[in-house]
Amino acid sequence: MTPAHPNRPCTEQDPRWQQVLQRSPAADGRFVYAVRTTGIYCRASCPSRLPKPENVLFFADGQAARAAGFRPCLRCTPDQPSLGQRQAALIAQACQHIASTDVPPSLQALAAEAGISRYHFHRLFKNITGLTPHAYAMAIRHQKLQQQLTTAPSITDAIYDAGYQSSSRFYAESRHRLGMTPGHYRAGGSQTTIHFAIAQCSLGAILLAQSQLGICAIFLGDDPGALLQQLQDQFPHADLQGDEQVFEQKMAAVIAMIDNPRQGLDLPLDIRGTAFQQRVWQALRDIPPGQTMSYAELAAKIGQPSAARAVARACAANTLAVAVPCHRVIRQNGELSGYRWGLARKQALLEREEDNE
Numbered sequence: 472m473t474p475a476h477p478n479r480p481c482t483e484q485d486p487r488w489q490q491v492l493q494r495s496p497a498a499d500g501r502f503v504y505a506v507r508t509t510g511i512y513c514r515a516s517c518p519s520r521l522p523k524p525e526n527v528l529f530f531a532d533g534q535a536a537r538a539a540g541f542r543p544c545l546r547c548t549p550d551q552p553s554l555g556q557r558q559a560a561l562i563a564q565a566c567q568h569i570a571s572t573d574v575p576p577s578l579q580a581l582a583a584e585a586g587i588s589r590y591h592f593h594r595l596f597k598n599i600t601g602l603t604p605h606a607y608a609m610a611i612r613h614q615k616l617q618q619q620l621t622t623a624p625s626i627t628d629a630i631y632d633a634g635y636q637s638s639s640r641f642y643a644e645s646r647h648r649l650g651m652t653p654g655h656y657r658a659g660g661s662q663t664t665i666h667f668a669i670a671q672c673s674l675g676a677i678l679l680a681q682s683q684l685g686i687c688a689i690f691l692g693d694d695p696g697a698l699l700q701q702l703q704d705q706f707p708h709a710d711l712q713g714d715e716q717v718f719e720q721k722m723a724a725v726i727a728m729i730d731n732p733r734q735g736l737d738l739p740l741d742i743r744g745t746a747f748q749q750r751v752w753q754a755l756r757d758i759p760p761g762q763t764m765s766y767a768e769l770a771a772k773i774g775q776p777s778a779a780r781a782v783a784r785a786c787a788a789n790t791l792a793v794a795v796p797c798h799r800v801i802r803q804n805g806e807l808s809g810y811r812w813g814l815a816r817k818q819a820l821l822e823r824e825e826d827n828e
Contacts, residue, residue: 478524478525478526478527479523479524479525482524482525482527483524485529486803486804486805487502487504487515487529488524488527490515491504491515491521491527492521494515494516494517494518495515495516496515496516496553496554496555497555497764497767497768497771497772498514498515498516498768499514499515499516499553499555499556500514500552500553500556500771500776501515501767501803502515502529502530502531502532503515503529503530503532503533503536503549504527504528504529504530505527505528505529505530505536505539505541506522506526506527506528507526507527507528508522508526509522510540510541510542511541511542511543511544512530512533512536512537512541512542512543512544512549513544513546513547513549514544514547514548514549514553516547516553517544517546517547517549518546518547519544519546519547533549533550555771556776558595558599558774559599559771559774559775559776560774561585561586561587561595562585562595562596562599562600562774563774563775564584564585565581565584565585565592565596565604566600566607566774568581568584569581569604569607569608570746575604575605575608575609578592578593578604578605581596581604592604599772599773599774600750600753600773600774602749602750602753607746607750610746610749663682663683663706663708663709663710664682664683664709664710664712665680665681665682665687665702665706665709665710665711665712666680666681666712666713666714666717666718667679667680667681667688667699667702667711667712667713667714667718668713668714668715668717668718668722669695669698669699669713669715670715670722670726672691672726672729672730673726673729673730673819674691674729674812674816674819674820675691675692675693675816676691676692676693676694676695676698677689677690677691677698677722677725677726677729678690678692678695678698678699678701678702679718679721679722679725680702680711681718681721681741682741683741684739684741685738685739685740685741686721686725686738686739686740686741686791686794687740687741687743687790687791688701688702688705688790688791689725689790689791689792689793689794690702690790690792690812691792691812691813691816692812692813705790721738724736724737724738725738725793725794728793728794729793729820730823731823732760732793732796732820732823732824733760733761733824736793736794738794740791740794740795742791742795744785744788747778747781747785748785748788750773751769751773751782751785751786752785752789752791752795754769754772754773755769755786755789755795755796755797755799755800756795756796757772758796758799758800760796760799760824761824761825762799763799763800763801763821764799764800764801765779765800765801765802765803766779766780766782766783766786766800766802766803766808767779767803769782769800770782782800783800783808783809786800787809787811789811792811792812793820796820797810797811798810798816798817798820798821799821799824807821
């Protein structure tokens with residue numbers, strides 16, 4: 472029996488090797504792998520025949536691989552931006568265009584600027600950002616509106632400064648966008664009613680809250696009083712009303728999802744955040760149960776591969792535990808990272824998803 476090559480276990484235990492086996496496009500640009508027997512280095516997604524693990528070396532980038540005497544693969548061209556990176560750059564440029572204009576550009580104009588068809592651009596934009604171009608433009612305008620309502624001399628000024636062309640168009644969608652009337656939002660959420668209930672689940676105390684639009688908070692913790700204080704901090708001027716009986720069925724549905732995260736939550740959600748946070752949270756909801764993703768992979772998924780830290784902050788700002796599954800994001804090396812409701816709860820949720828496969 473031929474003994475195993477000493478380098479084989481080292482390669483097989485490296486998380487980068489799994490990404491090579493999967494030919495993961497998300498890993499492109501984060502490292503390259505070189506093959507001793509051919510003298511060539513490749514990107515993780517290279518479609519060429521996989522090498523034996525004992526012949527593989529990993530490098531941070533092509534420059535390091537070339538310094539070690541390897542040459543780039545002519546098939547996957549690892550020193551050039553990958554197709555995914557080029558597409559992400561196109562969509563990032565389109566996002567910047569949308570954010571910089573008062574009147575959202577048309578789909579035709581955005582597609583023409585990207586040099587692709589309207590259909591392909593629309594599909595690519597939604598795949599990368601999780602939103603359609605129209606929904607992204609509305610989210611940007613909503614973000615501007617929130618800022619303007621707190622600083623503009625009047626609501627009318629805020630409407631036009633945010634890019635609305637008429638006050639009637641604004642009022643037609645203001646309650647849906649703000650979750651309350653613009654006057655109440657300007658007053659810090661006064662005269663807005665938030666119903667809530669607190670219970671116990673297998674992960675400790677749980678608080679569930681709902682606005683007119685849907686579930687707006689799912690908090691986990693050890694101290695019910697601390698959870699209520701968090702809700703008060705989030706909605707400082709709202710009328711908070713405890714309704715345990717009204718929430719009985721909804722609370723049962725949330726607790727059931729905590730015990731079995733794979734079953735999902737069929738309840739309307741009131742997800743409030745910036746346009747960037749909305750994109751991150753939508754990408755989180757697209758991660759299938761039982762799977763995880765690194766912050767860098769999540770940043771690449773939304774078309775901003777250099778925004779891993781901003782993605783981590785968006786995950787930390789999530790107020791809908793489990794419903795927006797930020798527990799499925801881990802560090803690049805596979806270790807657990809920070810979790811708003813505690814690493815022990817994050818570990819428990821991930822284990823439950825594995826157990827219910």
